Amino acid sequence: MTKIVIVGNGMVSFKFCEKFSSREDYGQYSITIFGEEHxxxxDRVHLSSFFENGTAEDLILAPSKWYQDHGIKLHCGMLVTGIDRYHKRVQTLCGHSESYDILVLATGSHPFVPQIPGVEKQGVFVYRTIEDLEAILEYSKTIDDATILGGGLLGLEAAKATKDMGLNTQVVEFASRLMPRQLDILGSEALQRKMSELGLKIHLSKNTSEILGGDKINGLRFADGTAIDTDMLVISAGIRPRDQIGRECGLTVGPRGGVVVDDHMRTSDPSIYAIGEVALHNGMIYGLVAPGYEMAQVAIDNITGSTTSFNAADMSTKLKLIGVDVASFGDxxxxxxxxxxxxxNDPFSGVYKRINISKDKKYLMGGILVGDAESYNLLLQMYKNRMPLPPHPEDLILGARNGAGAGIGLEQMPEQAQICSCENICKSQICKTITSGKAENLGELKEQTKAGTGCGACLPMVKDLMELTLKSMGKEVRNVLCEHFDYTRQELHDILKVKEIKTFQGLLESVGTGDGCEICKPAVASLLASTWNELVTQQATIQDTNDRYLANIQKGGSYSVVPRVPGGEITPDKLIVIGTIAKKYNLYTKITGGQRIDMFGARVDELPEIWEELINAGFESGHAYGKALRTVKSCVGSTWCRYGLHDSVSFAIEVEERYRGLRAPHKLKSAVSGCRRECAEAQSKDFGIIATEVGWNLYVCGNGGANPRHADLLASDIDSNTCIKYIDRFLMFYIKTAEPLNRTATWLNKMEGGIDYLRDVVVNDVLGIGEELEREMQFMVDTYKCEWKEVVNNPALRARFKHFVNRNEPDPTMAFAAMRGQKVPVNWGS
Amino acid sequence: MITRTTTYKTTEAAEVSNWFRAGSVDDFPENGGSCIWYKGLQIAIFNFSTRDKWYACQNLCPHKQQMILSRGIIGSFQGHPKVACPFHKKTFSLETGCNLNGNLEDLAVYPVKVENAYVYVGFSF
Structure with missing residues (x-):
């Protein structure tokens, strides 16, 4: 039995274990790991997603149990401080000593901290580990702005993290451009423009000379004499290999650090290997995950007796930085x-693309993509596999003139083309897994081949390749709902209608299998609601919790309540009612983005009483809990405004009352502006209406949220009746054809023919379904009922609103704290 | 944050020393759940009526320590009965309590029986 000891438990170390433990001869080896972190x-690559989900466990590659199950001894929180090469032992800080036959150094790197005066001040951080992140997060609670030192890849990731914490973020870079290793000056400018639009301030060519402040940082001074204010500094100025233990035990190290390895990842001691960011190969330190994984494989091969070599790895990379696609490959x-x-270069759309081709116009040598990196995978494959260029290589970045693809496709790609560079999976491996029947969907394919499980950048290509292969096998590729329904949402819609099915159970028995799940139940509930418009309370247990309790669940298990305020117009008397109710039930109140008032912190048992009072005062449900029409925002319009062209408030109220309660594949938002100044922000809505001199302009498929999208103009200068007619058709067409949980923006993005096709359907009625769509919408309008009114007046439905079946008391674990004079939930567990 | 999860321990069918009457069958919606109180613990009970089966587990979701699972949607994963937490759609087996789409700790599960239209949960304490 050969005993392998690994120092370090990062991504490369884990990959080493994963690959090693799946070998057939693994029984002849044992693995022990020492990791410094707890x-x-x-997954360090996706560290900034820690803020989106807020949990460390989502980032963990495998739980401790995985190591146990694979016979690996994992010691977390144990720092190795020395290597005794003579006796072949390692020592830890806590005095533990362990012998080895083969030692693998995977100690990674630490952030480089330049010697700037003031670097010891409070509020100065590095960005590397979850603990760094937690410290930054804690400190961020008391401050407003942050500065990132370093405009490289990791620095911009850190900027995303501090921006997500709600801090005004600035980036300071020493070089004259962002991401100097990956981008040229035009690419940097395109990226900088996008970042500025998103509220990030970028300072280039700035040499930081001093960190200002007392105990705590309050600013930075630069060598050119200028200065900026900041409450926090996150240093991301590059990495340095953690080679100390290697250096101290006499292994050869490079002049600027890094344990020197040969092509087989062997250090100057044949029993010691080094992989990942600590290894110096041919004078290079590789700070990316993919080369690290390749090193792990090479080390395993050589430890187990074969001789493979590590070649200068590809440093191509694609990532999404604060919502902007950036890619760089080859030379x-x-x-x-x-x-x-x-x-x-298009400064208006913020897209910059550059390809470098060989002088003989035959091959692609490298390139840069900013703002639109969709073609990255194909370009990368062309470069890596030295595929011949098409006759007009500029088509690769401009798109072909005739609207078709640029003449390179997955089909043309050679069998050995590498698709997933993290896991080193080639095209033929993926295709064979599918043709042999081992995988029929993306989940199975990822499990079988591991493709797309690293950085995930290749997933769109893996999916396309899968669909292409399935198609070539004569299999139809459809986005079916889930394992219980082998139909798309649109097909299920037609089935419901034709067979007049009105319950989930009915549909399941008719065309489904099994018991349903949390995916298909709410999706079918939405379909049923937008087909038959029966009350969602009739099938409460197929609804997501918000639709089951007709309120929005919040942290701690309390709910929030939003009454409808059509067009955002409300009388003082009604405002007083809301205030009185909020006071009576001790609810936190906040004005929403949709011109309504949200009352938070209601217990489930209080909801019917609160709604009874609201309904008695003339309010109705606002459907804030449903995938339904939310609100139609309006500006004050011609009634008051000196610029107003039409009465936007009255039209907004008419529109909101027409579509209130309408269930859809996702939530729907709208707005009406009284003139082109657009104070109601109608162009960021699913459908938005803007007054013109002679009528209205109707915009559709806009979106705020994670992926903002400006709405497209569907029709201009139309009268009110035509506007309503087009919205009827547009909404019904969306409801019938979109996939579950696709907003209108996503739906349009996927639609073949885009806005022109949508206009053909809605305005020109090329499908001849205009009247049918209008009729179906009129049915929805005529059968509308306020769900809360039904519940309030129905004792059986009211009885469902309690926490315990066998106790007339609320949930005793529900707890609140105070903030700025109102109650808020206590933070939840992690 | 104190982990409340440690307070919940699975009761195996053979260990039941107390069949606790949780409520009548009507207290539990078809193909859905409700929560009951037992000795300071919160237990989610599910009426899986399409299978004519009943399940019980802790009401506490181990992900964010929320008392919520009784309000989750139930269904099946490759034929295996499960519940999905309403907060972040973490899913758990109703039979074994194990987390089906992640590495969260197992839920405690309890035996359930129905007699004369009353629902009983089995506890070893």
């Missing part, structure tokens, strides 16, 4: 005379 290896920054760059 958590087992986690991206080439200034060689043998290479000719072709570039496309």
């Amino acid at each position: 958590l087992p290896a986690y 991206a920054l080439s200034s060689s005379e043998d290479v000719i760059p072709i570039a496309f």
